[in-house]
Amino acid sequence: MIHNTGVPSNEPPRTWRFSRSKAIVIAVVFGIFGVGIWVMQYWITLDKLAEKELSLRAWGLSHPWFSVLLGILVYVLITGLSLPGATLTTLVFGWFFGFWRGLVVVSLGSTAGATVAFLLSRFLFRTWIRERFGERFRNVTENFERDGPYYLFTLRLIPIVPFFVINLVMGLTSIRARTFWWVSQLGMLPATVAYVYAGASIPSLNTLVDEGIVSVMNWQLFLALVVIGLLPIAIKRIIKVFG
Numbered sequence: 464m465i466h467n468t469g470v471p472s473n474e475p476p477r478t479w480r481f482s483r484s485k486a487i488v489i490a491v492v493f494g495i496f497g498v499g500i501w502v503m504q505y506w507i508t509l510d511k512l513a514e515k516e517l518s519l520r521a522w523g524l525s526h527p528w529f530s531v532l533l534g535i536l537v538y539v540l541i542t543g544l545s546l547p548g549a550t551l552t553t554l555v556f557g558w559f560f561g562f563w564r565g566l567v568v569v570s571l572g573s574t575a576g577a578t579v580a581f582l583l584s585r586f587l588f589r590t591w592i593r594e595r596f597g598e599r600f601r602n603v604t605e606n607f608e609r610d611g612p613y614y615l616f617t618l619r620l621i622p623i624v625p626f627f628v629i630n631l632v633m634g635l636t637s638i639r640a641r642t643f644w645w646v647s648q649l650g651m652l653p654a655t656v657a658y659v660y661a662g663a664s665i666p667s668l669n670t671l672v673d674e675g676i677v678s679v680m681n682w683q684l685f686l687a688l689v690v691i692g693l694l695p696i697a698i699k700r701i702i703k704v705f706g
Contacts, residue, residue: 557662
């Protein structure tokens with residue numbers, strides 16, 4: 464089955480038009496991005512969270528549903544705007560919510576945020592990216608044409624591929640938003656399970672402050688990441704044997 468990449472080969476490239484509505488949306492996006500960077504650098508730092516971890520625990524117990532909804536919204540903003548600190552946020556959410564609630568929050572929030580970033584790339588920057596980086600990302604569209612959604616699934620399972628880059632370049636393809644959503648949900652789930660579990664095992668945020676992310680690195684997490692890295696190869700071989 465051949466998938467249209469959405470990048471016509473015989474048509475001249477369209478010039479990116481800076482319309483008023485597009486300019487307003489871009490200004491809002493970059494405004495929220497700037498505010499998010501400022502808040503994360505000066506107001507919601509790991510040190511400040513560690514200082515108030517007891518009150519945070521008490522607030523979470525008093526407002527269980529609101530804290531879950533707020534956590535999902537925060538993660539959507541972080542991943543949707545490609546703000547730094549997604550891994551650290553996952554660990555903190557694992558500590559704060561525990562494994563099962565943390566898994567729901569991070570999984571739903573990360574997938575929704577990825578879809579937001581994907582849609583921003585497609586509808587705001589698609590023509591601009593094609594004009595300037597089309598040749599550089601041509602292999603991505605060619606691989607998607609050959610392998611379809613499985614290519615996205617493979618990218619999601621490879622930890623070394625930056626999260627925001629996947630969202631950006633997939634906006635150049637013809638993949639449907641709902642397909643992008645469910646494939647991303649499945650592809651990111653193994654790594655989400657590993658990091659939320661690591662965060663849930665943190666006894667105190669002060670441990671994370673004093674020792675850094677290395678405090679959660681153990682053989683179980685290392686083994687989980689190795690298994691995640693081998694999953695695309697195993698799945699592809701299974702498909703060849705039984706497909």
